[in-house]
Amino acid sequence: MELAWYLRLPLGDSTLSSASLFFSRQHCNATSHGKFGKQIQRRQLDLPEYAASFVNYKALKKLIKQLSATPNIPAQRTAEEIARDNADPQAALRANKEVFFFRLEREIEKVNAFYLQKEQEFTLRLKTLVDKKRVIQSRTSSNSKAPATFVALFEGFQQFDGDLNKLQQFVEINETAVSKILKKWDKTSKSRMKELYLHRAVEVQPCFNREVLRDLADRATTARLELEAWAEGENIQYDASRPADRNTFAGNEEDELDIQMLQSASTGNLQTLREWLARLQVLPDARERATRTFLTAINGFSDDVLALLLESQLVDIHAEDDINERNCLHEAAISGRDFVFQAGLKASVDISRSDVYGRIPLHYACRNGRADMVRDLLKAGPETIDFLDHDNFTPLIHSIVKSQLACAEHVLRSNARVDPVSMQEPDHIPLNLACQHGSLPIVKLLLERNAKLLPDAEGLYPQHMVARASQSPDLLLLLKHHGADLDQKDKLYQWTPLFHAASEGCVPCLRTLLECGVDSQVADEKGLSAMYYAAWEGHLECMLLLWAQPARGKPALGPLDILNGVRMQEPRPMGEPMSMDPSASEMEMADGIPDLELPPPIIPLRRYGHNFLDKKVFIQLLFDQGNVGSIAFDQAGRHPAARMTISSKVSDLIPRTIMLPMQDDSRSISFHVDQLDTFSVDFEIFPTFGSKVIAKSVALPDIFRAETSSTGSVCLPLFDPRLRGIGQLRFNFQVIKPYHGDPLEITQFATYWKATSAQDSEHNGFVTGSSLSGDYIQLFVQLTRDRVAVLYPQFMINYHGIDIPVCHLTFAQFQAIGTERGVNQPQILEFLATEAANDMPKTHRLIAASFLSLRDVLRQLPIDLNVNISLLYPSPQEEKRLAMNSLADVNSFADAILTDVFDHARVARDNNPDFMRSVVFTSYNPNICSALNWKQPNYPVLLCNDLGQIRDLAGQIDSLSHVDSSGRASMSIKESARIAQSNNFMGLICRSSLLNVVPALVETIKELGLVLVADTSDETGQSSQVEELPTDPMGVAEWAYRMPDGVNGVMRANGILRFNDMIDM
Helix, strand or coil, rough: CCCCHHHHCCCCCCCCHHHHHHHHHHHHHHHCCCCHHHHHHHHHHHHHHHHHHHCCCHHHHHHHHHHHCCCHHHHHHHHHHHHHHHHHHHHHHHHCHHHHHHHHHHHHHHHHHHHHHHHHHHHHHHHHHHHHHHHHHCCEEEEEEEEECCCCHHHHHHHHHHHHHHHHHHHHHHHHHHHHHHHHHHHHHHCCCCHHHHHHHCCCCCCHCHHHHHHHHHHHHHHHHHHHHCCCCCCCCCCCCHHHCCCCCCCCCHHHHHHHHHHHHHHHHHHHHHHHHHCCCCCHHHHHHHHHHHHHHHCCCHHHHHHHHHHHHCCCCCCCCCCCCCCCHHHHHHHCCCHHHEEEEEEECCCCCCCCCCHHHHHHHHHHCCCCHHHHHHHHHHHHCCCCCCCCHHHHHHHHHHHCCCEEEEEEEHCCCCCCCCCCCCCCCHHHHHHHHHHHHHHHHHHHCCCCCCCCCCCCCCHHHHHHCCCHHHHHHHHHHHHCCCCCCCCCCCCHHHHHHHHCCHHHHHHHHHHCCCCCCCCCCCCCHHHHHHHHHHHHHHHHHHCCCCCCCCCCCCCEECCCECCCCCCCCCCCCCCCCCCCHHHHCCCCCCCCCCCCCCCEEEHHHHCCCCCEEEEECCCCCCCCCCCCECCCCCCCEEEEEEEECCCCCEEEEEEEECCHCEEEEEEECCCCCCCCEEEEEECCCCCCCCCEEECCHHHHHHCCEEEEEEEEEEECCCEEEEEEEEEEEEEECCCCCCCCCCCCCCCEEEEECCCCCCCCCCCEEEEECCCEEEEEECCCHHHHEEEEECCEECCCCCEHHHHHHHHHHHHHHHHHCCCCHHHHHHHHHHHHCCCCCHHHHHHHHCEEEEEHEEEHHHCCCCCEEEEEEEEHHHHHHHCCCCCCCCCHHHHHHHHHHHHHHHHHHHHHHCCCCCCCCCCHHHHHHHHHHHHHCCCCCCEEEECCCCEEEEEEEECCCCCCCCCCCCCCHHHHHHHHHCCCEEEEEEEEEHHHCCCCHHHHHEEEEEEEEECCCCCCCCCCCCHHHHHHCCCHHHHHHCCCCCEEEEEECCCCCECCCCCCC
């Protein structure tokens, strides 16, 4: 009898707390790394069993602050010495060093003692599970497996994996807590104890040694995989020398009886089942066997079968499974079997009995929407109404999380607790969870019961949860009606609900908040507005709603370091002394804030060119973080926490590891390989701390080496160790090959350079100087079908009423269309040679539709005229929409452009060795920018972003540029900055209107070591016209046309890109 169907039976949910934990982790990582105290409080809430044994991070922080203000005063010290130490917090801390480390060691001992206790417990649990597996396998032949205990045993292994993962997370968070508190001590006391103490006193502790946990994880994974294989008919070898395994065939006859009984029950053959039950009567363990069969049958067999089993008087209805510890009421609540449920209640089965997850039948009835069962259970045992399971979930919370309205009504009608018992201890808050899950009816019920508006463990109030996670703005109005302050700042980052809605792109909630009159100009702890986060995340509709609010003014607060969350110091007037009182600032800003001692002189670091491909091929894999995600298992929640190793058989490539669920900073993986013919990528998924593969896939060379595979998307199947498909892996990729021709020699052709301020390990520093200066004329360039680079600003050419893509035309056909339109190319070429430098705006307009090739234009332009080659390349969506079937792939496109530029550079050098034309590449397509940058180090590349243009902010203003061009694209500022930084671009070109609206973006981008150019190409024309423009209700005239402060250059509507002669900090 095949048992595969038993793997799909309803099992207990051991992943609930892990899922909530990783939701919390993703939120914290996405926003900031500076609120570790809140993170550890959230972990204590997610792991209630471990809460009392966490390092008391908050108390240790408080101790450091107290010790810095309380000097140790030994005997025979003068009053002057005591007063001097009182004024020196660092001296006070050094004097009290023993006090701090005594307390820290006690905290580590607490963690270690609890860990050793849990380690012993897990070792014993695993031994018990493995022994039960051996017994089942040894007593049953491979062709007739008795499934009665299999389901519970399989779930036992799953539950063990989940609990072991909790222990691993407990170890991880406490190790991080110790490291952070030591860093805080070093920063505040001006000492260097962290690394030494970690090495000698922390890493040697058993709790921070991963070997035991890794071994337990591997053994559990192996046993579970063997059990699955055995259940599906595969013979798995095991050690038969153990005492439990010696009686291999002793129970074959009895086991065959179990099989026959289950087969009769599954087919509903009651007569045959009676006969088997009669034969069972004579066996000494008849009662145990019948009870086991009954518990197994609850999930899927008919009421008649269950009634017959009960009538046999062989079933102990009070019995519970020895692995998952569930009785018949648990199973009935899970599967919805009312017949069994009523029989259990009539027999007075214990309704307060908890299973291995700490859940009573009422928990499962609420989770699964069994409203009638909830009513009957509460009537039979009202004292169970607020019973907590191992996740600190009450029946009410299970109803909320699973959106079971009827069940929630029943428990609330029975006066379930709606507020935490104490705010001193972390606890789940029903109202906050209901708001997080967007359940309007349940929120109404809770508010009618006078549920309080309280912050959760992360410091978020209900209104923040709604704004962040809900698409139901009615919830905000309901909360406001019950007294919620919609301008309430959270205790995490001082964000109001408006910030959460803007950052997450929750348009309905944002609109409702603004209609309620919330403060749209409020700033968070970093001095940033909600508009900043909407722009950073690229939520255009949110930006427009915020922009439409009145009373906008330039923020009074100065620029901020968004990476560290600290304010940049404003320049002090000459002669003003620097503050030397560090007592308060040292304590409050010890996390990530520079020391108050004078820094060394800033010596700019000059960088020449950038890393490029000489002979190797660059391959980049990009994983998605969308709703579906890059990794999806067929059984949701099967592996809530794991790690993926990405490797290749190429010997010099180091394997990369990504923790799952995937975080934003691990989305991109790149390789440099010698050739594509032998390059493949292996993907292996492991338990978080284990070394046994649980899923695997491979990307073969054919995916990457195809001629047209410069970019693409891939979906690969995930296989388990027995090659069964269990999920899928999705990613995008880009392949960039070295330039196919002869690159410019570095010794003969100087590269560009940029100078940055002094670096540290985390930042690139501000750009303080650059070889880019003066004016650059813009050339719109794309390729014809025969791969000739030509100048034309649109993807499509209208020929006798038919729109034809430029990439479908040969160069001869392209020029013939120009001739038919009356374009006088000889006259244009003569103008370029004689007048171009005198009137660059006219030159830009003239050559945009000149139907000339890039090679001809570069040859004719005066050598002292710098050029900005703006490359037009469509996105995949545009390519499909415009049916651009003959479009060159990214590598061929970039090679063709570079060939013309390199050839021109060599000719120009031969003609004038003392002077070279400066060239800049720009494009809205990140793939083209990446290809151009990786293929050569001589010329800089800037990525353009069209987010926040004037016609978005004010549709009634005609904002078309002088030369309308195709290919403009928008993306979030965060994504464009990530692409530019990871691919070593020179910088970004962003809309000046956006930078004026959100000036803090200038500092953020420049802190990443990127040059920033303001694009004003959507201005209406002459700057004098700004005075004549009526100021619309949004104040566009005031903001949109002002040059943003701090930018390194400007892109004008007349086609001129101008860089500052000296780029200052």
